[in-house]
Amino acid sequence: MTDAATPMTFTDNPMNPLEELLYNGLADPTQMGAFEQIMLEADLYAVPEPGSPGGTPGDDGAKVLRAGEQLVLRGVVLNDGRNTVTLFTDPHRARVMFGDDVRILAMQGRKLLDMLKDTVILLNPAGGKGLMMEPDQIKAVLGHEPVRPLVRPSGRVELHSVEPENEPVFLSKALRESFQPPQVQAIWVARAVWPDIGQIGWFADVRSDQPADEITALLQRAVRGLKFGTETLDVSVTKPGGKDGVGVKVV
Numbered sequence: 001m002t003d004a005a006t007p008m009t010f011t012d013n014p015m016n017p018l019e020e021l022l023y024n025g026l027a028d029p030t031q032m033g034a035f036e037q038i039m040l041e042a043d044l045y046a047v048p049e050p051g052s053p054g055g056t057p058g059d060d061g062a063k064v065l066r067a068g069e070q071l072v073l074r075g076v077v078l079n080d081g082r083n084t085v086t087l088f089t090d091p092h093r094a095r096v097m098f099g100d101d102v103r104i105l106a107m108q109g110r111k112l113l114d115m116l117k118d119t120v121i122l123l124n125p126a127g128g129k130g131l132m133m134e135p136d137q138i139k140a141v142l143g144h145e146p147v148r149p150l151v152r153p154s155g156r157v158e159l160h161s162v163e164p165e166n167e168p169v170f171l172s173k174a175l176r177e178s179f180q181p182p183q184v185q186a187i188w189v190a191r192a193v194w195p196d197i198g199q200i201g202w203f204a205d206v207r208s209d210q211p212a213d214e215i216t217a218l219l220q221r222a223v224r225g226l227k228f229g230t231e232t233l234d235v236s237v238t239k240p241g242g243k244d245g246v247g248v249k250v251v
Helices: 017-027 029-041 091-098 109-115 135-142 169-178 212-222
Strands: 043-046 085-087 105-108 121-123 131-133 158-160 186-194 199-207 232-238
Touching (some): 029 109, 043 085, 043 091, 169 186, 169 212, 212 232
Parallel strands (some): 199 232
Antiparallel strands (some): 043 105, 121 131
């Protein structure tokens, strides 16, 4: 770790919609709750220490933290001697602070803050408007109710074809932008009905040699922020080959 003066004295322009909410909240504390709630659902960025999962140079690609693995993230030491972990709302800010060739980890804010809830966090400590969060503040933020998550229904599912005019264009676009061969070989999106529980939604049939839990986690992140209303999304990850999927092929 490096020595640092107390942050929160930097100013610049916001780089993304999440930062616009942060800057609004710093200017008007009554709006900070909106930033906190969206921060929990958005990606935050951190820099792993060398040797920590995701911190090995050249070890690119998606990772899932396995049982027994410990994630060690870089931070700074405050003037009062306390250690911190630094998080960022944009990967560019991490590179400004730690160098262009640094390895950057992206994780959903709620999961990352839950892992770090007993530490002191510095958010954007260099190059932007900073925010320091003590453990009691982190735990209070984690008390926000989640934005309606994508709940995977259980039970029997019926899959139906999708007419071109009914293709879920935003869902298809998100999947195309997030997945390409060789990571996945194909993705079909079908209309789905769970008749036993009266639920409707969409079903993503993914063909990939990658671990199913990694692909599922990446897909959930890819569609975060899409509006499904009262509908839902389920996903199946199987090995490539076999019978084509139902619905529209988006990858």
